[in-house]
Amino acid sequence: MADQGDTPDLTNASNGAMGGNGADTQPVAGVITQYIKDLSVENPKAPESFQWQDQPQLDVQFNIGARAVNQEVSEIELKISVNAKGQAGSFYIVELAYCGLVGMRNMTEDQKHAFMYAEGPRLLFPFARRVVADATRDAGFAPLVLDPIDFNGIYLQNLQNRQAESDTSIFGGEG
Template sequence: MADEPTQQFAIQKLYLKDCSLENPAAPAVFRETWKPEARVELNTKHEDLGENLFEVVLTVTVTATKDEQTIYLCEIHQAGVFTLSGFTEEATDQLLGAYCPGVLFAYAREAVSDLTTKAGYPPMLLSPVNFDALYARKKQNQQ
């Protein structure tokens, strides 16, 4: 029986690659009572860095509006470098497209909450995301 390759998954580094917050309605919005209508967009991408290292970037964009006016726009690019070796191509794609973004989401969620609070608003607490389901839907749409 041939030796099967040893599978290895490791987080090498987690970091905030980019973040921005636009607050065009301040300070007038602070004198109003409003319940934000928020739209959340998620995107992921990954890059092969060589030597079994991959960078995965999760982009979270939150746009809060009131009566079609942008109150704030918060965008976070949460990234990580991961070691992946010994996995099939399909399993590697699943890890990079679903599992790694799931790891990064907790950090992006915290950054969004911190930035919106520092902008003078209640913290924007993002709901949990099922990245496995998003990945499966993306794969289904590609077929």
């Protein structure tokens, strides 16, 4: 029979495993679920558009939004708008609002913000890209496979731009 000294103490284990003692204070974030919130596919010039010979010019727009659902859950919304235009008009228009519920615990506000506007969209994008490809294919056109996006790089660039604007507004009026 083993004595108490032989029982491993998971709460103090060097491998970082946490026991059920309520001391789970490590930052944690992850996607709970993801879903299509809104999807619109228009083929406004069909059937004539299937006879057009020119290549469509693509106008692709992205927007990221986030809102708190409760203290530990937020919704990230990745909006993608695609308009494929030719000389005679639009081949197709796809508007997608692809969302994910994310859980975040034991994170600073800066960490939460970075997760909601950089890492979360990075995790959602491959699934939203598939929806856009399927929608364009189902509309009768070649599937539009969107290029990968560096959400982390865009996030950092936006932070730098905001910092530069903040510095300019503070010091720009003096001279």
